[in-house]
Amino acid sequence: MYSKLKKSRRLKWALYFLIGVAALALIFFGSIYFGMWGKIPSSEELARLEQSKATQVLASKGELIGKFYIFDRQPIKHEDLPEHLIEALVATEDVRFFEHDGIDNRSLLRVFFKSILLQDESSGGGSTITLQLAKNIYGRKDFGAFGIVINKVQEAIIAKRLEGIYNKEEIVTLYFNTVPFSDNTYGIESASMKFFNKHTRNLSLVEAAVLVGMLKASHSYNPRIFPERSRLRRDVVLMQMAKYGYLSREEALEAKKADLVLDYKNYSNNKGVAQYFREQVRKDVSKILDTLKNKNGQEYNIYRDGLIVHTTLDFKMQKLAEEALREHMEQLQEQHEISYGKNAPWISNGKLLEDAVKRTGAYKNLLKEGRTHKQILQELRKTRPTELFDYSGSITKNISVIDSVAHYLKFLNAGLLALQPETGAVNAWVGGVDFRYFKYDHVSMSKRQVGSTFKPIVYTAALESGMEPCTYFSAEEVTYDNGWTPSNSSAEDDSHMNYNLKHALSRSMNTIAVKVLMETGIGNVLSEARKMGITSKLPEVPSIALGTAALSIEELAGAYTSYVNNGRPSRPYYITRIEDGDGNLLAEFKPQVSPTPAFSENTREVMLDFMQATVNEGTATRLRSIYGLQNDIAGKTGTTQNNKDGWFVGITPNLLAVTWVGSDDHRIGFRNTRIGQGANSALPIFGKLMQKMQRDSYFRNITTASFDPVSPQVAEMLDCEAKKRDGFFKRLFSGSGKDEDKASEEKKENKGFFKRLFGKKDND
Structure with missing residues (x-):
């Protein structure tokens, strides 16, 4: 009788414990749901999703010559997504994408039992395309020890709401428009233009597999930095497509034979074609936008609003002009330096060099700190690794600020x-x-x-x-x-x-x-x-x-x-x-x-x-x-x-x-x-x-x-x-x-x- 009573008490306390844990979990979930850990976007807000978009600068025939952005992003429509690109994504990231409602319970159970209980790292992840979309749009915040749980719950809530608002085509389009790639690039169109110099709709099967493969770890599988690693990851994507019936095994094996060929275009203001021109356009457009208002009565933002700036620049002529100028200036620079020899003013004229040093930001900053001229020069004589311009290519030397000034005076x-x-x-x-x-x-x-x-x-x-x-x-x-x-x-x-x-x-x-x-x-x-x-x-x-x-x-x-x-x-x-x-x-x-x-x-x-x-x-x-x-x-x-x-x-x-x-x-x-x-x-x-x-x-x-x-x-x-x-x-x-x-x-x-x-x- 006593043992039965004791057992009954244990069951009772176990039940209380489970109810308590469930109640705490429910309260914890409620605190997340109702925004105590940060506001979760409502269905109405999700229905009018707006992401920061790069402004594009186009040459006279529509060629893209540059962008202005915080995040390099160029949204496109679903019809611009090749079928093999979508299939590569689904086969690699979320094979039951078209079956679940934002959360794949089967995958979550697999992850729980194999990864957590059995410590099997080959089980994969339970994240769906919709969950990744929620993360892409709103990012993750640091909540300390509870961070991963809170972020996962928030993403699950957002994913459920997204699935209730958008159909699968719209979700996959939103995903491709927001997913981060390597080199500060956001969205498939920007990645396609940057790595292959072509629009998304023109991506080949192999190119699509390279970009989808990059999503697992954008830096580690960056084809510009790690081409061999990227190629191996591409092959994994191709075999996944074969595994789930999007390609035959023969088609996948044939695609794996292709070399990894990039046509990389960096649209940073410091690189690429027409840098000086793009900077002038940026200044002018910024002034023009100060006089314009959008439909909500707000000023346009050149870095955020995805504008399109059409210019008169002839893309072909611009490239030839840059080549012509650089070719001649390299030869002329050599003549210039030889003509002066050891008596060059940037070497022999101490007053000229000193005046140039005084105009540098480094000198002016030290002067503001109250340093004397002598103290400043002493500081500016300290050497450090410095990247310098040279016509044969940038070079790095261990030199001082004063040496650097002298180097640039000669050009x-x-x-x-x-x-x-x-x-x-x-x-x-x-x-x-x-x-x-x-x-x-x-x-x-x-x-x-x-x-x-x-x-x-x-x-x-x-x-x-x-x-x-x-x-x-x-x-x-x-x-x-x-x-x-x-x-x-x-x-x-x-x-x-x-x-x-x-x-x-x-x-x-x-x-x-x-x-x-x-x-x-x-x-x-x-x-x-x-x-x-x-x-x-x-x-x-x-x-x-x-x-x-x-x-x-x-x-x-x-x-x-x-x-x-x-x-x-x-x-x-x-x-x-x-x-x-x-x-x-x-x-x-x-x-x-x-x-x-x-x-x-x-x-x-x-x-x-x-x-x-x-x-x-x-x-x-x-x-x-x-x-x-x-x-x-x-x-x-x-x-x-x-x-x-x-x-x-x-x-x-x-x-x-x-x-x-x-x-x-x-x-x-x-x-x-x-x-x-x-x-x-x-x-x-x-x-x-x-x-x-x-x-x-x-x-x-x-x-x-x-x-x-x-x-x-x-x-x-x-x-x-x-x-x-x-x-x-x-x-x-x-x-x-x-x-x-x-x-x-x-x-x-x-x-x-x-x-x-x-x-x-x-x-x-």
Whole structure:
């Protein structure tokens, strides 16, 4: 009797214990369900799921050139998912996906008994696609020791609600749009574009298996980092598909023979095509979005709202432009360093280096901490492993901040802008040699003296003021009221010879350019510049004829478009429209072309003829002799005082390009004119670009286009000898001969201050 009573009490306490455990479990579940551990989204909230989506930047023909995102995500629709992709996912992650209601009880029981009780790690997991979707969308929080249980329960509740709102097709689509892949990539479309450079709908069976295989452990099975590991995981996916009847065994074995081939495209702002252009687009779009509101009255977010930005950029031309610039700059950099040797200013000029060090963020931060100059320099001399730019590839050296500054001081930089002159639509934009190391954009941010590329504006103003193309000017040097005496450096520039405007411009003769300016009037020249779209403040001094004005590449390019656009300058533009993720138009932009010509048609024809002569027989003949270009090209070279800047403007009927080369530190110029003149420093970038374009029939409308012949009236205006010699008496009384040559040399030596202030060293 006693034993029965004792047994009864045990059963009773056991029952109480079980009821207590069940009650605690129920209370614990209730606390999770009712949000005591964090709010669980309601069915209504789940019904209007919105995820952060990447904004896409597209080239003119729809090519993806970049994204702006917090998480790289590009949602797509169910019809864009290949059947074999869905089958690979189901076979690998959730074979009963189409049978359960979000929670697979059979899998959970298997996991409980085999994994927990029998310690069998081969049992797999009990997570379903819907449970993983819940985790993908809302993530997991750290709840300490109870974390895994709380997160699992929350996900189960969300999964049940998702299954009650969405059908299986919608759930698998949501899953593929939110699942994380390697390299900060979210969603199948972004992963497909990044790893295979193709849209999801075009994924092959093997490629789909690679991406699905990555889901088990995105880093461990990253095909970029661990190709062999990824391939083995891919094969597991293929065999799972065979195991569950989605493939025959023969099909799976055949697919396993395929090599792992990636076409990796990183859309980080620091990598990929058109980095400088994308950064400029980001700035512009951010400003535009500040003026727009969505349907809820909120501002759009460039990193979150999945917008689509359409641009004018020509994807093929952009790639060729980047190649051309880098190829030339690598060669020019070598010439630059060799020319200076051990006397390079970045080595021998301590003041220059010290000033550059003071401009660094490291120096400024230490200064804010109250360190003295001496203490800061001592700190900045400490060495550490540092990644450095080099044309042969990035290198890592154990150097100090000061060493790093010296390293970057030696580098030349460059900019290129190519656009359609009729509309101003930008086709190529290269802001520097490498965006990772040189963030400063030399297309839009930099203003440099433009040298002789300003001369066509002077000559245009002269023609508009009534000067005839066959007006002759002496090449003789003249000293102006301010003591400045511009000179020519070419041995062919005979001071006793008179040259017409065409010869003087095509040879870029400084003495004549200033005389043309003075006869035309500085005010008239500045007025013409404004008509041609120049908005920067221009100095009202004679030296402006030689390009002492500082302009951006964009501004100069816009002015030159007038020569091939009926005299009407077009402003460079590159964003055509912005859409939301559903293709609804948010903003649209049209070409900005001046409604009135900046000059007459006769002037336009004459100036274009002058600049064609520059290429055919003047300072830009390298395009013919070295680069073998035979198509119709007009152009103008430019070099600034002390060889600080090299310029070239290349003009074809359907494309205009401006290139600039120089050092970011204005105190460092080229060692000599042979290297630094625009014909050697900037022109080759255009020459190489045109060479590359000529090899591709895609660019035939540019490379085979011809300028219209000049009208009979203009042909008659141009019909005169290029030069004529001074008469006997003028030469006699001007003191020709050896004494004059000696006097001329003495005058040149005494130019001193004024030449340095206003002058130019060569005819470019």
